[in-house]
Amino acid sequence: MGSRTLEWEMIGPEVEELIRMLARLPGLGPRSARRVALHLLTHRHDVMAPLAETLSAAADAVRACSICGNLDTTDPCGICSDAARSNGQLAVVEHIGDLWALDRTGAFRGRYHVLGGTLSALDGVGPDDLRIPALIARARAPEVAEVILALNATVDGQTTAHYIADRLSGAGVTVTKLAHGVPVGGEIDYLDDGTLTAALRSRRPAGAAS
């Protein structure tokens, strides 16, 4: 790999550092990071400098919501302070991206709670490393009727869902989770056995609205 980085040694430590940082962004590798860096360097005034300013401005403006863990320019965030939303439902997600994906659907008008990850014995992540204590406290509020566990259908996600459901049993709140099934537009032939089995077990009358 030594000779592969020659080009950047040629052009100074600032650029080497830039590539290194870009290469660690999600979806970028060493090769695409070099391409992005080259694009930036050849458009220093119209792309690179404005991007640096926008990054600074956004980093300064955005903060974590102290209630749900969402990101916004205000604290509490726009969702937590939206009076039109219901306090009766609390959707629990792993990451902020999941919150945004759910909210984009427009199908949920309650509040959210971002855990910040999943429990993981392997990685040494326990309940207190996530925002689980804060969730238990919020779920015990009298106005909360339902906690919807919108966690990923992975082993860690489902382990975390079980743990939370256990902790909330007897708290006077209904705990639900997202349905498994055939994705809309999905083709049976390409689905894994687990999804098909779940879809079969949760089958419903053909005339019913979904």
Add this chain to the structure above:
Amino acid sequence: MGSRTLEWEMIGPEVEELIRMLARLPGLGPRSARRVALHLLTHRHDVMAPLAETLSAAADAVRACSICGNLDTTDPCGICSDAARSNGQLAVVEHIGDLWALDRTGAFRGRYHVLGGTLSALDGVGPDDLRIPALIARARAPEVAEVILALNATVDGQTTAHYIADRLSGAGVTVTKLAHGVPVGGEIDYLDDGTLTAALRSRRPAGAAS
């Protein structure tokens, strides 16, 4: 698409602007730009702020070489000011990325000249829009024996190569271009007809060193 951008309207114009900028970088689209932005926003102190600083530092430090058009922290660039390189050969490339790709091979130890693009009647790009006048002037220097046209094997690249070869005829300099042929490691079965035809026409004795 309106509802797809909802998430960013939620979180302020700074972030919307950031996504818009990221989405225009090479290799990123709206979806991956959102993913990168989310990653940056969730790592504001350890990733986002340092990246902004590095971008600023690199944008300030790097400048275009006034001789060859390469980018470096010095002008003339490291290649143009390297006394160990030959002044007798001048490799002409379209973009800085091509220069770096060639130089990475270590197979060329002469000087470079970056055109900044190709002639294009469609896009209204003429010789004076590229660094062609500067190339003609450099190529006429008595120490230059060979101009190697390392332009892309595209219609515009080859048109530009022809134009430059014409302009340099009678200037007392040998003009060459890169060989066409089978890429090293390439499989005959997957090659296009044009490459195969060129490789066949330029065939050479099987015992010869390449």
